[in-house]
Amino acid sequence: MFHINDNFCKLAESYLFSEVARRINAFKDAHPDAEIIRMGIGDVTKPLCPAVIAAMHDAVEEEADAASFHGYGPEQGYAFLREAIAENDYHLRGIDISADEIFVSDGAKSDTGNIGDILARGNRVAVTDPVYPVYVDTNVMGGRAGEKINGSWDRIIYLPVTAENGFVPALPSEVADVIYLCYPNNPTGTTLTRDQLKVWVDYALKHGSLILYDSAYEAFIREDDVPHSIYEIEGARKVAIEFRSFSKTAGFTGVRCAYTVVPKELKGYTADGKEISMHHLWNRRQCTKFNGASYVSQRGAAAIYTPEGKAQTREVVDYYLRNAEVLRKGLIEAGLEVFGGVNAPYVWIKTPDDMDSWRFFDMLLERCHVAGTPGSGFGPSGEGYIRLTAFNTYENTVEAVKRIGATRFD
Amino acid sequence: MFHINDNFCKLAESYLFSEVARRINAFKDAHPDAEIIRMGIGDVTKPLCPAVIAAMHDAVEEEADAASFHGYGPEQGYAFLREAIAENDYHLRGIDISADEIFVSDGAKSDTGNIGDILARGNRVAVTDPVYPVYVDTNVMGGRAGEKINGSWDRIIYLPVTAENGFVPALPSEVADVIYLCYPNNPTGTTLTRDQLKVWVDYALKHGSLILYDSAYEAFIREDDVPHSIYEIEGARKVAIEFRSFSKTAGFTGVRCAYTVVPKELKGYTADGKEISMHHLWNRRQCTKFNGASYVSQRGAAAIYTPEGKAQTREVVDYYLRNAEVLRKGLIEAGLEVFGGVNAPYVWIKTPDDMDSWRFFDMLLERCHVAGTPGSGFGPSGEGYIRLTAFNTYENTVEAVKRIGATRFD
Numbered sequence: 001m002f003h004i005n006d007n008f009c010k011l012a013e014s015y016l017f018s019e020v021a022r023r024i025n026a027f028k029d030a031h032p033d034a035e036i037i038r039m040g041i042g043d044v045t046k047p048l049c050p051a052v053i054a055a056m057h058d059a060v061e062e063e064a065d066a067a068s069f070h071g072y073g074p075e076q077g078y079a080f081l082r083e084a085i086a087e088n089d090y091h092l093r094g095i096d097i098s099a100d101e102i103f104v105s106d107g108a109k110s111d112t113g114n115i116g117d118i119l120a121r122g123n124r125v126a127v128t129d130p131v132y133p134v135y136v137d138t139n140v141m142g143g144r145a146g147e148k149i150n151g152s153w154d155r156i157i158y159l160p161v162t163a164e165n166g167f168v169p170a171l172p173s174e175v176a177d178v179i180y181l182c183y184p185n186n187p188t189g190t191t192l193t194r195d196q197l198k199v200w201v202d203y204a205l206k207h208g209s210l211i212l213y214d215s216a217y218e219a220f221i222r223e224d225d226v227p228h229s230i231y232e233i234e235g236a237r238k239v240a241i242e243f244r245s246f247s248k249t250a251g252f253t254g255v256r257c258a259y260t261v262v263p264k265e266l267k268g269y270t271a272d273g274k275e276i277s278m279h280h281l282w283n284r285r286q287c288t289k290f291n292g293a294s295y296v297s298q299r300g301a302a303a304i305y306t307p308e309g310k311a312q313t314r315e316v317v318d319y320y321l322r323n324a325e326v327l328r329k330g331l332i333e334a335g336l337e338v339f340g341g342v343n344a345p346y347v348w349i350k351t352p353d354d355m356d357s358w359r360f361f362d363m364l365l366e367r368c369h370v371a372g373t374p375g376s377g378f379g380p381s382g383e384g385y386i387r388l389t390a391f392n393t394y395e396n397t398v399e400a401v402k403r404i405g406a407t408r409f410d
Numbered sequence: 411m412f413h414i415n416d417n418f419c420k421l422a423e424s425y426l427f428s429e430v431a432r433r434i435n436a437f438k439d440a441h442p443d444a445e446i447i448r449m450g451i452g453d454v455t456k457p458l459c460p461a462v463i464a465a466m467h468d469a470v471e472e473e474a475d476a477a478s479f480h481g482y483g484p485e486q487g488y489a490f491l492r493e494a495i496a497e498n499d500y501h502l503r504g505i506d507i508s509a510d511e512i513f514v515s516d517g518a519k520s521d522t523g524n525i526g527d528i529l530a531r532g533n534r535v536a537v538t539d540p541v542y543p544v545y546v547d548t549n550v551m552g553g554r555a556g557e558k559i560n561g562s563w564d565r566i567i568y569l570p571v572t573a574e575n576g577f578v579p580a581l582p583s584e585v586a587d588v589i590y591l592c593y594p595n596n597p598t599g600t601t602l603t604r605d606q607l608k609v610w611v612d613y614a615l616k617h618g619s620l621i622l623y624d625s626a627y628e629a630f631i632r633e634d635d636v637p638h639s640i641y642e643i644e645g646a647r648k649v650a651i652e653f654r655s656f657s658k659t660a661g662f663t664g665v666r667c668a669y670t671v672v673p674k675e676l677k678g679y680t681a682d683g684k685e686i687s688m689h690h691l692w693n694r695r696q697c698t699k700f701n702g703a704s705y706v707s708q709r710g711a712a713a714i715y716t717p718e719g720k721a722q723t724r725e726v727v728d729y730y731l732r733n734a735e736v737l738r739k740g741l742i743e744a745g746l747e748v749f750g751g752v753n754a755p756y757v758w759i760k761t762p763d764d765m766d767s768w769r770f771f772d773m774l775l776e777r778c779h780v781a782g783t784p785g786s787g788f789g790p791s792g793e794g795y796i797r798l799t800a801f802n803t804y805e806n807t808v809e810a811v812k813r814i815g816a817t818r819f820d
Contacts, residue, residue, distance in 0.1 A: 071661070
């Protein structure tokens with residue numbers, strides 16, 4: 001008789017966004033005329049930019065002719081894209097990352113989920129709290145989370161980031177082997193300065209820890225002291241894997257293209273202390289369980305790095321950032337306590353009168369017809385917050401702020 | 411200090427196709443004028459058909475406009491594609507599979523690799539031998555293979571398929587919990603009849619085993635008694651997961667789209683014997699570690715099911731099948747013992763005079779300038795065989811047969 005991976009039975013049935021969708025649908029059924037402004041799920045709303053569209057059409061056309069047809073590509077991605085990434089995202093910023101340290105994939109969700117394949121089950125994992133649920137859930141599946149007790153996994157080290165500590169995680173008292181950091185942060189929209197990030201690189205160097213650095217929102221950074229890559233920090237090539245995505249940079253949520261950087265200096269350790277190249281392990285994992293990202297998607301991604309592509313994608317990101325600013329300033333004027341939204345498409349709002357996240361979610365939905373995401377869905381320290389996203393039209397964003405400003409939450 | 415998944419250290423450094431490529435390149439360097447006909451790696455060579463190209467252009471164009479833009483899609487795939495699959499690949503053949511039992515993905519390599527995520531480490535795994543290396547290597551990574559002793563993994567149950575047993579695997583003496591079957595078979599190009607496949611479904615029903623049925627080459631089936639789907643066999647909905655791909659059906663090796671069927675009756679067991687829906691587990695896995703296949707790729711895949719798409723893709727498959735026939739008949743005439751190539755794009759050739767696979771590989775390369783894949787690379791029982799593929803032009807295929815027919819291998 002075959003057996004399942006029992007760790008899956010530990011996961012809660014309902015995924016955060018499914019419950020959000022369920023409540024919105026129930027409200028819509030009861031109030032069919034309400035014009036709900038959805039500021040919950042972090043999907044983009046603007047179309048692909050013209051440079052990307054043109055490149056994807058060209059790539060489709062290449063696939064129509066045997067002479068230019070592209071079948072299986074390299075599992076690691078095509079050189080034209082890896083080289084454009086290395087040059088533009090790293091070399092132009094003075095960061096030492098080579099094209100063959102870059103692994104192109106179908107998405108950062110896949111990569112941040114699959115990275116556990118190359119890690120031992122016994123590692124102690126730390127996450128900032130609140131956190132993107134994928135980090136925690138994939139470690140539950142991988143047997144690294146332990147048991148859930150009072151809403152927390154007993155083998156996971158939680159690093160609270162709240163208004164109380166200015167959203168800067170403190171070093172843990174127990175040693176963390178693997179540390180997930182996401183900056184600009186989802187869900188709080190906050191960032192770390194170079195000095196604050198250096199604390200974590202130094203910690204990892206000291207303890208032999210691995211940092212899994214998710215910078216999917218890098219394109220939203222506008223302030224000078226916020227690092228664009230963890231490799232801006234000295235020593236990071238020895239301790240960090242960086243995940244990037246074109247989803248939010250260029251609206252690729254439906255196109256599916258991302259990349260992961262595994263520097264060649266990064267070593268992992270076997271149970272008996274032997275050093276192993278993590279670059280080699282990830283390469284083996286990808287060559288065995290992945291067959292490369294779509295050729296058309298990779299051609300589209302490469303177009304982001306052309307002069308037109310850069311200008312066009314920046315314009316779209318600026319549009320979302322204007323929305324974020326409208327949200328941030330408008331909600332502060334409305335008397336709410338608001339964080340994030342400066343170098344990120346997310347604003348993180350303290351609920352009024354310490355009400356719980358789901359209660360404020362329901363109130364925003366019922367009184368303002370605005371749907372957010374309850375902070376408690378992202379972890380214990382998200383309780384008492386709600387997340388709104390800037391991925392909407394400017395007009396809807398202004399309208400949402402107007403509605404919230406005109407409402408009393410008591 | 412963090413630790414790696416030590417199972418990766420058990421894997422051999424060199425992947426089969428890398429070694430093949432290395433030898434071809436070395437030969438090319440030494441003989442720059444030789445016109446090598448590559449019949450090794452199983453990549454398609456014909457371009458995408460016009461119906462697919464048109465659908466992909468339309469999809470790209472939709473992504474250019476906010477009103478028709480598609481961002482994150484359902485992790486399971488769009489309904490338009492799942493319904494087309496259910497209707498055309500199952501209902502029209504009288505097979506009971508519903509659209510919501512179909513999970514669209516970026517490739518069968520991903521799915522056959524990732525399926526291990528939902529299975530316990532302790533399962534005893536059986537593979538036919540020779541076999542697609544991904545099944546074995548991913549189980550090594552997952553800790554289910556044990557140790558490699560004399561070229562075989564001691565926890566893997568090998569089911570030899572050779573000329574001696576007519577390429578029909580015998581039931582194992584030890585109980586197999588998880589059984590990989592690939593039909594039409596890669597690498598041998600052979601098939602099972604309905605009665606022969608029923609033996610395995612009955613075995614799985616009796617022992618509570620799971621069959622992982624890879625039918626990536628289904629489109630090549632032309633004989634009536636060869637099942638197109640394992641679900642043609644009574645009881646299979648309770649024991650089998652089926653993997654399909656558009657790679658070989660429609661030349662999607664660079665487009666990346668495939669699907670996996672997990673019937674709702676299929677139950678797995680926890681360590682303490684509780685029944686769990688495998689459909690539910692795979693859905694949870696995909697929602698957590700995958701973000702859907704590219705929208706453009708899914709639109710391209712749906713076009714395969716239009717009347718034009720069906721006619722055009724069948725024409726391409728027929729072209730490859732004609733090559734397979736040329737290979738099969740021509741090599742038999744040349745005095746070789748040849749298998750497969752009737753319902754599959756692969757022919758499987760017994761080496762003359764029992765020479766070993768790599769020796770015959772080198773001889774074919776040196777004397778005929780034809781590159782195949784050595785059978786021993788697919789497992790112990792592949793020794794003494796070589797695989798040639800039909801994924802080439804008709805002209806090259808005829809030329810390869812001519813060269814081989816004119817050569818003495820002694």
